[in-house]
Amino acid sequence: MSGSRPWRALIGNPWWERPALLVLVLATALGYGWELDRNQLLNYYSAAVRSMSQSWTTFVFGAQDPSGTLTLDKLPGSFWLEALSVRAFGFHNWSVLLPHVAEAVLAVIVLHRVTRRWWGPVAGILAAAALAVTPMVGALAKAEIADMLLMLLLLLAVAAWQRSVETGRLRWLLLSGVWVGFAFHVKMVQAWAVLPALGVGYLVAAGRNPAVLWRRAGQLLLAGVTTLAVSSLWIVLVLLTPASARPYVDGSMDNSPISMVFGYNALGRFGVGDDLGMGGGLGAQIGSGTGTHWLYLLSDQVAPQVGWLYPLALAGLLLGIAWPDPAPRAAWARAGCVMWGVWLLAHVVAFSLGHVAHSFYVAALAPPVAALAATALTTMWSAYRQEGWRKWLLPLMIAVSTVWSAYLASRFPGFLPWLAPSVVVTGSLAVVVLVIGRIVSARASERSPGARPWTTHVLAAGGFLGVVTVLLAPSAWAATTVVPNPDAVSFDPAAGPRKIPAAEFDKSARRNQKTFDYLRSRRQGEKYLFAASSMIAASATAAGESVLPFGGFSGSLPAPSVDHVADLVSRRELRYVILGNILSGRKRPEPPVAGWVRLNCSQVDPKEYGGGGRTVTLPPTDSGRPISFRYDLQLYDCRPGG
Known part of the structure; x- marks a missing residue:
């Protein structure tokens, strides 16, 4: 193990991995950055970015105007990188949006490293590809919305957490807490939604050793204090600054950052203390509605944006937790699946019970869905090449994914009408090749034990078709974000058809x-x-x-x-x-x-x-x-x- 090298994977590097990752990253950067200057800005945010780029006082406090009259109704960390970009390159659509493209590409790279460290290079590439073609990620990569920066910072927190799971060292866990604290400055309390996932996963990795369990519990407490301290930096700064020397805090009737963060932007999402009418805005109505039902994540405005891989993600969660694996990293990988699962559960509950003003909030589901789906594919592929009933799980899940993708695509009959039939054809062919190839391969092995029959290539072809099947529909939807949509509105970025003129x-x-x-x-x-x-x-x-x-x-x-x-x-x-x-x-x-x-x-x-x-x-x-x-x-x- 390479305990002193945080980015050195536990599994060796095959010759094809770096070229594949390079091609994926370049294609992702090109798709996200294409015609960037033609994408719209959101006036409320871009006005603040212009103001923040003109003086360090307006930069620190996140003022709406150059005179520093009012702050934004959010923490300014969401827009610091934008303001720095404008300060460096001047105010242009592309200079405002450029940080978001970089954040999206870096998020793809970090998820690759996190996933491949415990699940191997194939899983790493698949997870990165799944995240890159998530439709909502493509939309947010070129929109003036802070969720891409949130995603990147939380993935960096997961990367540090992963090292702490392996080594049990406090420094890595504290670093993870620091990243979550930085994420708080981007999306406030939403960043803390991952804390239960990191905490539960860290304790699961301790196994049944009481001494290790209690030691890790103490470390979690220290990491929590670190997260709280970093998260509070801007709030403390504002509280210590005389009101006459700073802008008035928007999102509060009492000029208080605490009211803005924990009232207006937290409890207000659940209908508590909504003094300023946060839930009744135009953007909220044009967005996703209320989101107060348990089927919200399966709705037309959400499922096509992040949910094409739902079946595979669920399979990856179950397999990663329950499937026995004798490898030394199995306990860590199981803790990773628990972490992703709790991450998903926390957001499912929040999005189902709280007020979801815009459907792009659910982009937070993209990393765990992508990682767990990649885990499912690689785990089932390993079982597919061995004997036993588990070898049929892969063709079965490809069939389930085919049905789910075709169903989602069919809910939009006037948009990409070729998509559902293409998914059905590709998925059916993949299942047929996987089933027939496995049967023929078994018979060939009986005739020539130890030999590598030609059917190995057939099995690989079936696996490739399966990957194409599960990524075809999200890729098609994500491709609609490459060229700016004339019917899109800046405050509600999304892929696919738009009903807002x-x-x-x-x-x-x-x-x-x-x-x-x-x-x-x-x-x-x-x-x-x-x-x-x-x-x-x-x-x-x-x-x-x-x-x-x-x-x-x-x-x-x-x-x-x-x-x-x-x-x-x-x-x-x-x-x-x-x-x-x-x-x-x-x-x-x-x-x-x-x-x-x-x-x-x-x-x-x-x-x-x-x-x-x-x-x-x-x-x-x-x-x-x-x-x-x-x-x-x-x-x-x-x-x-x-």
């Missing part, structure tokens, strides 16, 4: 642009082009304009204060204010600034700037619910005398 959002964006042009033509040296709710202000901030955001993401925050806005108006640094927001679902309360504006400013005739209200109704979502949203914006001139 992006043209409706383009019309509203053009309407906003007309208003912005009107304001630019009347600007007379004011610092801010206008003030507006964060969602409206973001589109102008992302374009490089100086805009004062108020109300936060929900539009309801009591920040900035009325006194601050009145002072800006009196000093002629602010003239125009846009009231209103993009409304969908329940109506939220207005911030205090809105009342002051209505009392002290003059409303501009909507005909002058192309404003006014407009209701747009979109087609039903996958859950069968039509979506209506309303642009209801009013422009006010706050200069004395108009």
Whole structure:
């Protein structure tokens, strides 16, 4: 064993592995990065990224605007790499999205190393390929969403955890805790969902030795403290910084990072303490709906994104835990399967009981599904080449996977209509070749014991066809993310067919642009082009304009204060204010600034700037619910005398 070399696998390197991995990585990078500059950015996030790239203060606190008025409603760690990229290369679509491509490619590489260390080079390549062609991973790799960075950091945590399982050394477990702590700065409490998996797996690896078990329990406690300490760094920094010296914390009514992280972004997902109406936003409705049922992960908006390998993943979990293996690494590999299984279970429960605002959240399932599916294929292939009833498991699971993939594909008859028949043909051929090849091979071996009959090549062909079968459908769906989809919307990335007409959002964006042009033509040296709710202000901030955001993401925050806005108006640094927001679902309360504006400013005739209200109704979502949203914006001139 190579105890001092963390990236040296326990199993030897066959000649074909590195070329295969190189081809896979290059193809993945090319597919994820193709026409990157044509992919859309999410204004709310890209505005913050532009602001964060302009000063280290806005960078550290994650300010929405260059003046540092409000933070994002999430921790800034999600966007630090984006801001650094913009700082280095300038603000472009590709420079904002480039870190996500790199994160996705690195996640594929890390999963390969983690899987092959205990399950061998074939399993490593299969797991990496399965992750690379997961449709949602392809979509997130070129979207301004933080889930790819979360996935990478958690996989790095698993890699360090894997070393701690083998050696029992505390330093590796502490490093794993550090990686989870970094992941917390990306997606907050969601990062902690893997802690039960790492903890249970670490204890399982101790076996039945009480002394080892108690020692590892103590190590887990120290690792947990480390995770908590690293996770708390930004929260502590904000708490120690005077409110006057930092932006107001969005996602909280009390300017508290604790409320934002554990209330708005944690308990609020389960309908507890949802003071800001997090669950009623337009993006949430256009996303996956509520996700409060146990079949959610089998739904049309989720299963095709991460679930093509569900049957194989379940088989890999059962085989990895129950299948006796005399190899020295068997206990470690079993602990690995337990870890992946608990990871899956924790997320299944969370996604089934909590509020899932967007279907891309379930990308967290992709690593365990890919690893367990690869485990299943390699384990069953090993049994397939030996005698006994287990040799029939491989053709049986290929048949099950064929039926499942064909069923999923058939649920979208108007999209890739060739896919379901192709899966059936390929899968049927694979099963026939595997069954006949195994029978013929057994008879040939009886005639010539010890010889390598020509049927060995037939068996290999059957195995290859089986791999093609299980990866065909997800690859086809993932391929739809290579070229930007004109019907896609930036806040809900996904592969496959889109039912949301992006043209409706383009019309509203053009309407906003007309208003912005009107304001630019009347600007007379004011610092801010206008003030507006964060969602409206973001589109102008992302374009490089100086805009004062108020109300936060929900539009309801009591920040900035009325006194601050009145002072800006009196000093002629602010003239125009846009009231209103993009409304969908329940109506939220207005911030205090809105009342002051209505009392002290003059409303501009909507005909002058192309404003006014407009209701747009979109087609039903996958859950069968039509979506209506309303642009209801009013422009006010706050200069004395108009």
